Amino acid sequence: MTAPVTTTSTDGPAMVRPRPVGRGRVITAYRWEIAKLAAQARTRATLAVCLVAPFVFVVLLDRQDRLPKDTLYGRWVHASGFATPLLILGFAAQWVFPLLTCLVAGDIFASEDQHGTWKTILTRSHSRSQIFWAKTLAATTFATAVLTVLALSCLTAGVLLVGHQPLESLSGTLLPAGRAAGLVLAAWATALPPLLGFTALGIMISVLTRSSPAGIVGPIILGLLMQLYAFLNGADAIRHLLLVTPFDAWHGLLAAHPYYGPLRDGTLVSAGYLVLCLAVAFTALRRRDITGG
C-alpha cells in the first residue's frame, strides 16, 4: 500500500515533504473512521434498533388477527417462525434498507463539510484517495453489520416467539426447520449486493451535494421512485436495471426447484451501480478545490 504512494508523491508538489514510510495507509484511516462511527450516538442507536425492532414487530403481530397478506409470507407469520424474517425482508426492501445504510453512507463525507474539517484531515499524512477508500470501506462495513444484525435478530425473534415449525416454500412444499433456517439466512445474504449499491449511491450524493440530509434522503427517494416504476408496471427491461429489483432475488431460493437467474442479474446490476457511483464520487472528491473553501 505504501510503495505506490511514495512513488507518486515524488513527481508532484508533495516532493517538498516526502511522506514517511509506514504512515498514510488506508487501513489506518479506516480504523479512525470506524472509531468515529462507533463513537456516534446515531450509529449505536441504529444498531440497537435493528437488534430490538424485530422482537417488538413479532409481539405486535402476534396480538393481531389480521395478517399482512399483501407481502410474501404474511399469511404464514403465525404458522412458522421462519416466515417472520422473510416477511420483514420483503418489507425492509421498500425503504428501510436504503435508510439504514444511508444513515452512515450519506453522512460520512458530508459531515466533514458540515464541521469544516476537510482541511484538518487532509493536512495529515493521508491523501484524498486514501481518505476516500477508508470512508467508503467504513460505510460498507456499517451496511454489512446492520444487515447481519437485522437478519440474525429477525430469525431469533421468529424462532423464539413463534417457533420452529416447518416453513411453506414458494412452491407449496414444506421445508424442514434446519433447511428453512439456512434458506432464510441465504435469502437475507442476497440483499447485500443491492444494499451496497445504495451505500455507493448515498456516498455519491453525499460527496456531490456536500449535505448530510441530501445524502440520507436522496437514496430513499430514488429507491421509492424505483419502487413506483415497478409498481406501475413500467417496461420490464428498464425494471431489471433498477436497484430495487435485486431485493426480490431471494424468491428463487425459496422455490422447490431453486432458480438463480434473478440473483445473477441482480448482483451484476448492483455491481454496476457500485462502480459507477463510486467512480463519480471519487472523481468529484479528487477534483474538488478544498484549499479554497
Add this chain to the structure above:
Amino acid sequence: MPRPTPDRSCGVRAPRGRLVRRARLAGRARLAGTVVIAAALTAMLVGCSADVTRPRVEGSLGPVFANLYVQQQTLLGHPGLTPTSVAARPTCHRSTPGSHDKGAGSDWICQVGWTDGTGRPQSGKFELQVRSNGCYQAGGPTKIIGPIMIRNAAGKNVINPVFEFDGCFDTT
C-alpha cells in the same frame, strides 16, 4: 498604425469563431451520438419479451396448486395423494382486452382442472394477482376448495393452504 489593428483583430477573431463553431459542432455530434445510442438501447430494451407470460404463469400455478392440495387433503385426513396423481392443469388468460395474455395485473384468470382423492375430476376458477417481479397471489372458489380456516383431522382449526396462496416464477 491603422493597418495592424484590423489585421490583429481579424487574426484573433477568425480562429476563435472557428474554434467556437468547431466546439459547437463537436458538442452537437456528441449529443446526437448519445441520443442515437440511448434510443437504440431503449428500443432494444423495450422490444424484449415481457417477464410475465402465459406459459410461465401456467407452469408455476399447476405444481404449486398440486402441492398445496396434497397438503390440504393430508390435513383433512386423506393422506396418500401425490402431486402427480392430482395432475393440476391450469389454463390462464388475462381478462383485459388487448393484453395478449402478457404482463403483470390483477386480471389473470386461471381455470384449473385436477383429480381429487376419489379419482373424480374437479375444476375451479382461480383469480390471480400477478406482480411484475414474477410473484402472484391466487384465490380459489370457496365452494370447491373450502373456507379460509379448516378443521384438521385432530379437530384443530388451521389455515386452509389452498384458499389463498402465493407463488413465484423465474422472470429471467
